[in-house]
Amino acid sequence: MQVEAGPLLQKIEYPEDLRHLKESELEEVCKELRQYIIDMVSVNGGHFAASLGVVELTVALHYALQTPYDQIIFDVGHQAYGHKILTGRRDVFHTNRIIGGISGFPKRGESEYDAFGVGHSSTSISAALGMAVASAYKGETDRQHVAIIGDGALTGGMAFEALNHAGIEKSNLLVILNDNCMSIDPNVGAMKEYLTSITTSKSYNRFRDDLIAVLAKISKKGPNAYGWAKKLEQSIKGTLLKNANLFESLNFRYFGPVDGHDVNKLVKTIEDLKHINGPKLLHVVTVKGKGYALAEKDQTKWHAPGLFDKITGEIKKSVSDKPQPPKYQDVFGHSLVELAEANDKIMGITPAMPSGSSMNIMMKAMPDRAFDVGIAEQHAVTFSAGLAAQGMVPFCNIYSSFMQRAYDQVIHDVALQNLNVVFCLDRAGLVGADGPTHHGAYDIAYMRCVPNMVVSSPMNEEELRNLMYTAQLKDKGPFTIRYPRGNGVMPDWKLPFKEIPVGKGRKLADGEEIAILSFGSIGNEACKAIRKLREDGIHPAHYDLRFAKPLDQELLHEVFKKYSKVITVEDGCLPGGIGSAILEFMVDNNYHAQVVRLGIPDEIVEHGEQAELWHICGYDAAGIELQVRKLTKGIKTESLVG
Ligand SMILES: Cc1ncc(C[n+]2csc(CCOP(=O)(O)OP(=O)(O)O)c2C)c(N)n1
Numbered sequence: 001m002q003v004e005a006g007p008l009l010q011k012i013e014y015p016e017d018l019r020h021l022k023e024s025e026l027e028e029v030c031k032e033l034r035q036y037i038i039d040m041v042s043v044n045g046g047h048f049a050a051s052l053g054v055v056e057l058t059v060a061l062h063y064a065l066q067t068p069y070d071q072i073i074f075d076v077g078h079q080a081y082g083h084k085i086l087t088g089r090r091d092v093f094h095t096n097r098i099i100g101g102i103s104g105f106p107k108r109g110e111s112e113y114d115a116f117g118v119g120h121s122s123t124s125i126s127a128a129l130g131m132a133v134a135s136a137y138k139g140e141t142d143r144q145h146v147a148i149i150g151d152g153a154l155t156g157g158m159a160f161e162a163l164n165h166a167g168i169e170k171s172n173l174l175v176i177l178n179d180n181c182m183s184i185d186p187n188v189g190a191m192k193e194y195l196t197s198i199t200t201s202k203s204y205n206r207f208r209d210d211l212i213a214v215l216a217k218i219s220k221k222g223p224n225a226y227g228w229a230k231k232l233e234q235s236i237k238g239t240l241l242k243n244a245n246l247f248e249s250l251n252f253r254y255f256g257p258v259d260g261h262d263v264n265k266l267v268k269t270i271e272d273l274k275h276i277n278g279p280k281l282l283h284v285v286t287v288k289g290k291g292y293a294l295a296e297k298d299q300t301k302w303h304a305p306g307l308f309d310k311i312t313g314e315i316k317k318s319v320s321d322k323p324q325p326p327k328y329q330d331v332f333g334h335s336l337v338e339l340a341e342a343n344d345k346i347m348g349i350t351p352a353m354p355s356g357s358s359m360n361i362m363m364k365a366m367p368d369r370a371f372d373v374g375i376a377e378q379h380a381v382t383f384s385a386g387l388a389a390q391g392m393v394p395f396c397n398i399y400s401s402f403m404q405r406a407y408d409q410v411i412h413d414v415a416l417q418n419l420n421v422v423f424c425l426d427r428a429g430l431v432g433a434d435g436p437t438h439h440g441a442y443d444i445a446y447m448r449c450v451p452n453m454v455v456s457s458p459m460n461e462e463e464l465r466n467l468m469y470t471a472q473l474k475d476k477g478p479f480t481i482r483y484p485r486g487n488g489v490m491p492d493w494k495l496p497f498k499e500i501p502v503g504k505g506r507k508l509a510d511g512e513e514i515a516i517l518s519f520g521s522i523g524n525e526a527c528k529a530i531r532k533l534r535e536d537g538i539h540p541a542h543y544d545l546r547f548a549k550p551l552d553q554e555l556l557h558e559v560f561k562k563y564s565k566v567i568t569v570e571d572g573c574l575p576g577g578i579g580s581a582i583l584e585f586m587v588d589n590n591y592h593a594q595v596v597r598l599g600i601p602d603e604i605v606e607h608g609e610q611a612e613l614w615h616i617c618g619y620d621a622a623g624i625e626l627q628v629r630k631l632t633k634g635i636k637t638e639s640l641v642g
């Protein structure tokens with residue numbers, strides 16, 4: 001839905017237009033931009049509080065710099081709505097995250113102002129440094145490169161790797177640390193405490209300010225005093241200040257903390273910093289959700305609230321008289337606490353997604369046994385390995401796409417040592433509006449090839465509980481359970497736990513001629529397709545594989561002895577996925593059958609609603625039905641897939 005922009009904002013198509021305004025008009029621009037974000041997100045959805053927090057910073061950067069020649073790299077990119085609106089995309093902003101519309105994250109293909117594609121955290125400093133080094137090499141010494149990184153994103157190891165490198169490069173890099181004390185949930189860790197201490201502790205700031213004042217006074221007392229003061233300044237700066245500030249110790253010039261909501265001060269500061277070469281860090285203090293009182297008060301809820309009434313703040317929920325099935329993440333969260341009550345070896349680990357994964361349920365119930373380790377997927381995995389090495393049973397819950405970060409740790413630290421770490425991969429499969437950076441497309445393929453690893457996926461809530469129960473039993477080794485974003489299918493899900501024999505699938509329906517082999521929750525789409533097909537006298541068999549590894553050999557022998565046509569269905573990438581596993585089984589056992597593999601094709605799937613994307617990829621109920629009809633030469637093949 002389109003909304004109207006304020007009068008000043010209407011005049012700004014591109015940053016060039018912004019730069020024609022007077023500095024005295026910038027506060028009004030910020031006000032209108034903030035209102036535009038509120039109006040837009042309330043009716044169209046998307047990330048919210050983070051963009052509100054960086055309105056002034058965004059305006060100041062585009063005002064003070066010559067974008068797109070100067071390059072701004074947003075970390076994660078969920079806070080870049082203001083940037084998009086100011087850089088030629090105001091008129092299409094109502095298509096944000098909608099199929100065929102603009103992306104919710106900066107994307108190089110979308111605009112020359114999006115200097116680098118983002119979505120996963122903690123990449124901005126590395127990318128900006130790479131650009132700065134390339135510019136220096138090309139002789140573009142006037143070109144500015146700015147990484148805007150949040151305090152949450154700074155908890156990611158990659159950010160530190162980049163700071164470590166940048167500190168010895170002379171290239172023109174400005175890191176702006178947007179410190180709002182929040183990740184999605186409250187930020188965690190010693191680094192966060194350090195940032196709070198330099199922001200709030202009077203001692204560091206007063207020490208630095210007093211020192212500068214004293215030096216200024218001394219230097220006014222004549223040339224000798226001036227020379228002495230200069231020496232003192234250098235030695236104090238070179239030792240005391242350096243030691244007193246982590247970033248200075250890493251060879252960055254540290255500036256701040258400054259008020260991130262004072263747009264004119266920010267403009268002046270950024271202009272000044274343009275003339276200082278080498279690595280610099282500007283520490284900016286902001287409020288996540290700034291300007292929308294409810295968001296300022298409950299920043300986690302308003303990180304990405306969905307549609308809401310902007311006047312009352314009521315978040316819109318779908319209403320239904322019938323009891324609704326729960327989200328898979330909540331089944332995970334509650335079941336984990338139940339299991340942990342019975343098994344004191346169970347621990348919970350999340351890298352910065354307590355709310356998103358529902359690990360917050362265990363963190364609340366058992367604070368000494370559940371950990372938010374920050375945006376640190378690699379550490380989360382190896383920390384879990386350490387716990388497992390001491391006989392604990394860690395449930396390490398990581399979104400499928402974020403787990404890509406920790407692949408070496410999965411192999412080197414867990415699988416090679418056959419440690420009993422349970423990897424719960426939430427958001428497995430196509431996630432919807434977040435798009436390609438967040439689709440959990442690859443985990444079946446990347447986990448299936450790891451020795452010792454069990455790879456499983458529940459078709460419903462009961463199965464998720466039972467797989468979790470099974471995974472924590474003695475000596476199960478590395479155990480992956482993947483499940484999708486969103487709701488399950490069972491309103492009454494809290495059934496007693498039952499062990500599932502590892503590597504055992506389920507036959508859901510016998511059939512004729514053709515069998516559907518599904519893996520995970522997407523099997524429910526197969527059920528819908530089968531119901532339709534039966535109306536036309538077509539009876540596919542249906543097997544829920546449950547395990548991609550080990551495969552249920554007995555079940556597969558039955559399938560290939562009975563059926564000459566097989567369709568595999570997975571919410572994961574086709575290369576290396578469950579369909580591939582079935583083809584391997586066939587070759588190894590010399591079976592011949594007509595096989596169609598349905599899943600995510602070997603291409604980038606853009607953003608859109610989950611169901612729309614399944615449809616496009618051809619593995620929703622209509623796509624499965626179509627393939628069955630084609631294979632069985634049945635009727636009604638037309639117009640099932642648009
Ligand atoms: C590798 C990775 N892990 C987790 C996330 C999920 N995530 C997105 S934003 C965010 C919090 C970022 O906090 P911060 O950088 O401080 O930005 P803020 O929202 O506070 O502006 C998290 C954990 C992600 N995008 N990438």
Ligand SMILES: CC(=O)[C@@H](O)[C@H](O)COP(=O)(O)O
Nearest residue numbers: 076078119304356427434485
């Ligand atoms: C920007 C980011 O990475 C997160 O905010 C992500 O969008 C959360 O996804 P869910 O909504 O699936 O928890």
Ligand SMILES: [Mg+2]
Nearest residue numbers: 150151152182
């Ligand atoms: Mg933050």
